[in-house]
Structure formats: structure tokens, C-alpha cells
Amino acid sequence: MIKKVNHIAIVVSDLDESLRFWVDALGLELAHTEHVASQAVDVAFVPVGDSKIELLKPTDNESGVARYLEKRGAGMHHLCFEVDDIVATLTHLKEVGVQLINEAPVVGSDGRKFAFIHPKSANGVLVELYELTGA
Amino acid sequence: MIKKVNHIAIVVSDLDESLRFWVDALGLELAHTEHVASQAVDVAFVPVGDSKIELLKPTDNESGVARYLEKRGAGMHHLCFEVDDIVATLTHLKEVGVQLINEAPVVGSDGRKFAFIHPKSANGVLVELYELTGA
Numbered sequence: 001m002i003k004k005v006n007h008i009a010i011v012v013s014d015l016d017e018s019l020r021f022w023v024d025a026l027g028l029e030l031a032h033t034e035h036v037a038s039q040a041v042d043v044a045f046v047p048v049g050d051s052k053i054e055l056l057k058p059t060d061n062e063s064g065v066a067r068y069l070e071k072r073g074a075g076m077h078h079l080c081f082e083v084d085d086i087v088a089t090l091t092h093l094k095e096v097g098v099q100l101i102n103e104a105p106v107v108g109s110d111g112r113k114f115a116f117i118h119p120k121s122a123n124g125v126l127v128e129l130y131e132l133t134g135a
Numbered sequence: 136m137i138k139k140v141n142h143i144a145i146v147v148s149d150l151d152e153s154l155r156f157w158v159d160a161l162g163l164e165l166a167h168t169e170h171v172a173s174q175a176v177d178v179a180f181v182p183v184g185d186s187k188i189e190l191l192k193p194t195d196n197e198s199g200v201a202r203y204l205e206k207r208g209a210g211m212h213h214l215c216f217e218v219d220d221i222v223a224t225l226t227h228l229k230e231v232g233v234q235l236i237n238e239a240p241v242v243g244s245d246g247r248k249f250a251f252i253h254p255k256s257a258n259g260v261l262v263e264l265y266e267l268t269g270a
Contacts, residue, residue: 001161001162002161002162002163002183002184003184004183004184004185004186005140005143005183005184005186008140008143008214010258010259010260011258012258018258021233021256021257021258022257022258024231025227025228025231025232025233025256026136026137026216026228027136027137027227028137048137048139048140048216049137049138049139049140049185049186049217050139050184050185050186051139051140051184051185051186055258073259074258074259074260075254075258075259075260076211076214076259076260079143079211081161081183082184092160092162093160093161096159096160097160098156098160119210121156121160122156122157123145123146123147123153123156123157123190123209123210124145124146124208124209124210124211125145125209125210125211
């Protein structure tokens with residue numbers, strides 16, 4: 001059902017400053033950056049092994065990520081797993097009583113499907129599920 | 136320098152209850168559990184792809200993990216990268232001004248070497264470095 005860790009998302013207050021640690025100091029590679037308007041974040045994608053670090057910088061004060069940063073400070077925000085079949089996974093999780101933030105997958109502009117599991121059901125961890133296009 | 140994400144550590148208050156989510160609901164495999172006396176935690180190792188989830192349950196009230204759980208509740212605790220040469224990595228990080236919790240590697244009972252980077256230098260993330268025996 002779950003194939004691997006797709007990414008670990010980290011909320012930061014300044015993307016350039018954060019890259020000085022993850023890229024300049026640790027020696028990881030910056031693959032690319034993009035603005036995700038639907039979530040009001042700038043994202044830097046930093047591959048590591050078979051996964052990625054995603055650095056999230058809120059671009060407004062209202063988004064979930066912005067409120068997280070204000071309340072808890074910078075740090076790990078969510079953990080994303082890649083799955084083969086997100087609809088089957090969500091159906092199963094619902095059947096066994098796991099609380100979902102998204103009961104049906106959200107479809108991103110790139111065709112990627114994703115959904116979040118509520119941290120209440122996952123030891124305080126915000127867990128994202130990804131089904132990649134063509135995967 | 137950095138090869139991959141070795142594990143993502145999650146602090147939990149009850150190991151059996153946490154396995155009901157990560158193993159029973161998500162369908163991940165429980166590889167094994169062990170008690171790590173030096174850190175006063177019971178650990179459940181849950182492989183996923185090329186990495187692992189490590190569920191940490193404090194076994195006293197004094198350890199760093201126990202204080203984290205009391206202060207912040209369950210959730211992601213640290214992120215561990217596997218490196219080829221931990222001494223070279225720590226030397227480099229120190230040279231470029233990264234604040235280290237362990238300036239020299241700690242050697243575990245299994246010969247594994249590890250060290251922590253201070254969250255102040257890593258966007259609030261407690262980062263662990265591992266050099267595996269024979270790696």
C-alpha cells in the first residue's frame with residue numbers, strides 16, 4: 001500500500017536562509033523552487049536519497065502553514081508517503097476508523113492526487129498521502 | 136556526504152497504541168522493537184521504502200524524549216541522515232558555523248556512530264547523523 005517516504009516538509013521563515021543550512025552546509029542539492037498558490041507557500045525541493053526535503057515558506061499570514069509557523073516556530077510540518085492507489089488507501093483508513101482531513105483525494109494542478117490524515121489519528125503527525133501521476 | 140534519510144523519529148506516549156496506526160491501519164511492517172537504555176526509550180522500527188519510522192516511547196520522566204513529550208505532545212522528534220564519514224561531516228559543519236550538540240560522534244553499543252546537530256542551526260529540526268558500521 002505504502003511505497004516510500006516521498007518527502008518530509010519543514011516550515012521555515014526564510015527560504016534563502018534555510019538553504020544555507022540544507023544545501024550550503026549539509027551539501028544537499030537544490031532541485032528547484034516553486035510557488036504553490038493554492039497553499040500560499042514558496043517551496044524548495046531538496047532531494048536526499050530516495051526522498052526529498054521540502055522547505056515551505058508561507059507567503060501570506062492566513063494559510064495553515066503560516067499559522068503553524070506563528071504558533072510553533074520553524075520545524076518539521078508533515079510527513080508524506082507515496083501510495084499506489086490513494087482512493088483504496090483512504091477507503092481502507094476510513095473503514096478502520098482513522099480520522100481523515102481529506103476523505104477524497106485533492107487533485108493538484110499537475111494531476112498529482114493527495115490527501116491528509118488528521119494528526120489526532122497519527123501520534124500528532126500530519127501525514128500526507130501522494131499518488132503520483134503515472135505511478 | 137549525505138546518502139539518504141535513515142529514519143524519521145516520532146515520540147509517542149504508548150507504543151502498542153501507536154502501532155495500531157502505523158502498522159495495523161497504514162499496513163507498514165513492524166521490523167522489531169528494542170529498549171535503548173542509554174536514552175531511556177522503547178523503540179519500534181517500522182521500515183518504509185529505503186527509510187524507517189522509529190517510534191520512541193520514553194521509559195522514564197527525565198530523558199530528553201520524555202521532556203519533549205511532556206512539553207510538546209506526541210509528534211515528529213528528529214530526522215536522521217546516513218553519512219559516509221561522520222567525522223569529516225562534523226568537521227565540515229563546524230567549520231561553516233553549524234551549531235552541533237555532539238562535536239564528536241557518540242558510539243552506540245552496536246558500533247554505530249551518531250551525532251546531533253542543534254535545531255537552532257537547522258530551522259528548528261533536530262537533525263541526527265548516522266555512520267553505519269561497515270557502511
